[in-house]
Amino acid sequence: MNIIVLEDFDALSEQAAQMVEEQITKNSHAVLGLSTGSTPLGLYEYLIKGFKAGKTTYQNVTAFNLDEYLGLEKDHPNSYHTFMNERLINHIDIKQENTYIPNGVSASMEQECKHYEELLDTLGPIDLQILGIGTNGHIGFNEPGTSPLSTTHIVNLDETTRESNARFFKSNEEIPKHAITMGISSILKSRQIVVLAAGEKKAHVVKKLLSKEVHESFPASWLWHHDNVTLLVDHEAYQLVGN
Numbered sequence: 001m002n003i004i005v006l007e008d009f010d011a012l013s014e015q016a017a018q019m020v021e022e023q024i025t026k027n028s029h030a031v032l033g034l035s036t037g038s039t040p041l042g043l044y045e046y047l048i049k050g051f052k053a054g055k056t057t058y059q060n061v062t063a064f065n066l067d068e069y070l071g072l073e074k075d076h077p078n079s080y081h082t083f084m085n086e087r088l089i090n091h092i093d094i095k096q097e098n099t100y101i102p103n104g105v106s107a108s109m110e111q112e113c114k115h116y117e118e119l120l121d122t123l124g125p126i127d128l129q130i131l132g133i134g135t136n137g138h139i140g141f142n143e144p145g146t147s148p149l150s151t152t153h154i155v156n157l158d159e160t161t162r163e164s165n166a167r168f169f170k171s172n173e174e175i176p177k178h179a180i181t182m183g184i185s186s187i188l189k190s191r192q193i194v195v196l197a198a199g200e201k202k203a204h205v206v207k208k209l210l211s212k213e214v215h216e217s218f219p220a221s222w223l224w225h226h227d228n229v230t231l232l233v234d235h236e237a238y239q240l241v242g243n
């Protein structure tokens with residue numbers, strides 16, 4: 001694992017954007033893996049800025065998202081479809097038909113999982129996968145205990161994950177309890193993985209990741225089984241390493 005410690009969230013976001021843009025410059029038909037949450041927001045702002053400055057075109061790029069809540073329609077304000085459209089897709093020239101996000105309201109979630117995994121196998125592998133890391137070590141919505149052999153599947157969201165996402169919902173009852181997510185095996189098929197970790201609240205999880213102890217109770221630890229992972233971490237998130 002390549003570890004790059006950056007000054008702050010802005011520097012981390014800019015570095016991540018440079019890596020994405022370099023990937024697309026190298027391969028205009030690149031397949032990107034994208035994530036949601038607070039951590040990639042700065043990255044997406046830099047990508048939009050770069051696009052508007054004429055640095056990058058996304059016309060031939062394909063993008064896969066990691067996950068989606070179950071039970072939220074695509075146009076729901078808290079769906080990840082809405083998140084990605086508002087935060088990135090609507091502001092660059094990527095073709096809508098080349099953006100893939102799991103359907104959280106499919107009539108058959110079993111079929112949706114199978115279909116999404118087939119899309120990943122047919123159009124992939126993902127050239128560059130962006131990941132955040134949850135405070136409990138989850139990647140995507142692969143919660144502690146998830147098998148490293150898992151493909152796209154339905155998960156019961158851990159209470160710590162629901163608490164982290166509570167700020168986006170009006171009440172605790174509105175927070176989804178289930179999601180569909182790419183599995184750990186799905187993620188590890190990516191050619192390159194870039195993990196973003198920023199802020200003091202991620203310090204303990206970064207320290208645990210860098211202990212190199214691999215266990216199902218800490219899903220991000222399976223990234224040690226991949227030979228091309230870069231961790232972009234700011235000083236606040238790196239502060240406990242070595243202590």
